[in-house]
Amino acid sequence: MNASTITIGGDLTIHRLGFGTMRLTGPGMFGPPPDLDAARATLRTARDLGIDFIDTANAYGPIVAELLVRETLHPYAGITVSTKGGMLRPGPNQWAVDGRPGSLRAAAEASLKVLGVERIDLWHLHRIDPNVPADEQFAAVAELQRAGLIRHAGLSEVSIEQIEAARKHFPVATVQNAYHVIERRSDPVIDYCEREGIAFIAYFPLATGALAAADSILAPFAARLGITPAQAAIAWLLARSPTLVAIPGTSRVEHLRENVGAAELRLSADDLAAIEKVGRKAAMLRAPKP
Ligand SMILES: NC(=O)c1ccc[n+]([C@@H]2O[C@H](COP(=O)([O-])OP(=O)(O)OC[C@H]3O[C@@H](n4cnc5c(N)ncnc54)[C@H](OP(=O)(O)O)[C@@H]3O)[C@@H](O)[C@H]2O)c1
Structure with a gap:
């Protein structure tokens, strides 16, 4: 693993890839994956390749991915496991949100048990x-930290204003x-995170697979460089900001x-600029017409 590193919360150093x-779950991200052995092998290979951030x-x-992580990687020597609470998956392709303070506490306690740790290194x-005052949710996160259930805390799918509101807690x-x-709406958030020493974790780095596919918009350029479209997408992300983790x-x-x-x-600055240009063009084509 040759990605550069970043230190989260002042004391957790991980590689930025x-x-x-x-994806280690069943159809619609529900239930066990169709090939459990392949899922286990993927996690073990990630560790063997030097990935230290899961x-x-x-x-x-629900719970399936955390259970697989525990089964294959516990006791996590040298690996930081980041988990999350506050969302529910009641069925395939269904999401619900539950940010009530008691529910957040219960979620973190359940993750502690499933992951088999005394404290979660990073909890989001x-x-x-939207149905619970944000301050109550942030106070609940602060309490998880005070009580020692979690070491570091993060947010997911947030604006700069929301980050600043949470930082009061x-x-x-x-x-x-x-x-x-292609999805660049968080550019200002990344710049803010870079300035403020907050790690920005880019999810959907491959556009849920579209950027990695054989017909990816990056395929022709990647072929010219002798790399794959997925590699072009990831290399561009890693170059985007030293605060970005893919x-x-x-x-x-x-x-x-x-x-x-x-x-x-x-990649050279010219190559990165060429990837960026392809992405911007695709974003323009995707944008709703006025
Ligand atoms: N905070 C949040 O709300 C949030 C939301 C969504 C996701 N996430 C996190 O972000 C992670 C990444 O998102 P994601 O997994 O949904 O999407 P992603 O990383 O953008 O793309 C994953 C998809 O790309 C395919 N893929 C991966 N590498 C490939 C390659 N080299 N060549 C061809 N296809 C490839 C995978 O299929 P194969 O399995 O066939 O390789 C999979 O379908 C998640 O696993 C999760 O941890 C967080």
């Missing part, structure tokens, strides 16, 4: 629940928003190896 576990959530499966509020160590070469997800060992290979690449 991690692994996302949401992103999961109690809602993935998966979403700010606890030190925001990480922000996890959707971000890739967590591509896959259920396949061969894709994992390919993705980790992106950390070896050092």
